[in-house]
Amino acid sequence: MQNASRWERVAGSFDEADRLYSKPRSFASDVWFRFRHKPTALVGLIIIALLILFAVVGPYLTPYGYDDQNTKLANIPALMSVYPAPDGQYIYITKALKLIEVDASGRLVRQLKKGKDDSKNKVTVFPYKDDMTVTLDYTAQPVTIQDQNGNRIEKAKTVWNRSYLLGTDHLGRDILSRLMYGTRISLLVAFIAALVNMIIGIFYGGISGYLGGRVDAVMMRIVDIIATIPLTLYVILIKVCLDDGMISIIIALSSVYWVDMARVVRGQVLSLKNQEFVMAARTIGSSTGTILTRHLIPNAMGPILVTVTMLIPSAIFMEAFMSFIGIGIAPPLASLGTMCNDATDALRTNPYQLFLPALVICFIMFAFNFVGDGLRDALDPKLKK
Template sequence: MWEKLPQDEAVAVKSAPSLTYWQDARRRLWANKPAVVSIGFIILLILGAIFGPFFSPYSYSDQNLKLANIPPAFDTYAVTDGEGNTTRFFLNASNFNLYEVDASGHVLGIMRGERKDMLKKQQPFEIAGQAITLDYAKLPARILSADGTELRTSGWSWNMTYLFGTDQLGRDVLVRQLFGARISLTVAFVATLVNFFIGIFYGGIAGYMGGKTDAIMMRIVEIISTVPLTLYVVLLMVVFDSGLLSIIIAIGSVFWVDMARIVRGQILSLKQQDYVAAARTMGASTPRILTRHLLPNAIGPIIITLTMLIPSAIFIESFMSFIGLGVTPPLASWGTLTSEAVETLRAYPHQLFFPAAAISLTMFAFNFLGDGLRDALDPRFRK
């Protein structure tokens, strides 16, 4: 039975706060943990690529052949003389060299021993007043004391001089990684600008105009998309020198076609809406309808597509540099670092691990960010 509430009893009414479309999208994006982690990784990558090399005492082209192929971590040995002074060193089992290090893990230099015995595959050293022998007759190589017993290692130490180790020419892998990030992110930034200014407006005009204009413009897109990118880069190298400029021109001139198709599809569905007919009735010009009404309402799919195309541009640049069609030495990119490291994969796997991990993590980050933006900008997921 229904009864009227007394006047002195207050009725509490709870209502959700009113949020705009972009406020709700931001709330849902921040609730997506993989997307938030990806945003943090991308920001750190950009900051590291821009400012990281300034904090390193080495440049991407500095060479020190005496410290070539040093790993990022090593198992150290410790030998103490009669006065209590300890000399620390590690064995690079891939090139059979000994390197002196301090207690903190800084590499002091290569240790010179006596003449190698090529028959016995041994090399004697005098370290801290003691006779030490490097025996590489059987792998893995061993460090033998004067009485023939094998020395025990004192523990692993991180390479504090070269955090990511060195390559075959003694160059700092970390600095070259950061310079490679600069090139890859530059290519991605150029691809984003081209997609925004060419792909969006090209697809928007084709979708809004329709008819023969749309047919002609989309046939041009199909012709461009049928040309293999590798062949296109080779043709550009005939005109331009091999390098970053050829990659930027190649990606910038053909990478916008996917964006144009997506924007065209969005505009074809949006131009039938009532607000477009009202704007046309009030005398709005075609550029105004396109820029003020249609493209802003298609901004969600545009942003998602941009974030998905950025890792594709990074991968294309890395692949072109890997096969020798990208940047030229001494410049470094993730593709050239990978190409150089493949030659010494068995002996020095760390040289391949870091550029491959950088490419993989960057592509994962942009893909997770794209998935998060798709969920955040889709009105169907709004609660």
């Protein structure tokens, strides 16, 4: 054969066939590989990391506590349109017609004391410094101010509030600090509630699925009965019976939200327990505990994780919702929900007070949903590339 000379035998033994040339890749690294190739999931993860940083480290960087209030500096927004004062400082007029002295960089200096109030002519005179005065004329909207010589002062510029970066609320509390504490509480409540739900759900669903038969039927009917009534209603009812505060809100959230988790775990265990590797474990003589913890639950971890990441935003939303309707976190403790609730009174004059906590809630919801979505795709071996 002429062609035979063109083929050459490769050196090497038959054992070579059994060698693995790929790098060992564990399940976790496999999932991470797929996860980080999904932009939305990665963005969600980054947002969550930033939010956690914001909530955990943030409070140490701000000079205000969540309950430090200064009613003299209430309802001041982040961006202020200021008037130049006679001495080069600036003056900001609040919606409640108080005059605040602001320095050139945007720091709040003081609230001007009222001097003479002529309510008939609708003018108020504020002594400024030395013999300088500022006169506020509120006969018509928008209000105008004049200096002591009667010259009208025009708006000079817009400055960023340096004392309270995101402004203050109706009690003069720093909104940024309260957002940090609020996010901290919301995340804490959500993580603990999700963890408790996960543990209860895994145990309940795992036992129900593994034992099967009549036990399974009874346990799942209980879950069905719980799930027929909207879970929100239970949480509100349980919350009414308990005190205000974080512990009780965690108890309320943990006591009903496990039903979804239990269903997921039960379904997984039910389909896994008849697989050959579980039979193999039984023929080996492994104990039921080993089978559950080493074989069934690790293999069901994908859907469990996805359910947990979907559970966290709903727990956050639930906490915010309850705080909003006034049965959640008790004031002065900040939570995103209580902040929204506080802001509704002044919605027309100071919409930023509602907008900011609502924005943070949105961020949290988006981030967790993106991550949950990404995890579901990453954990699904059928989508393996």
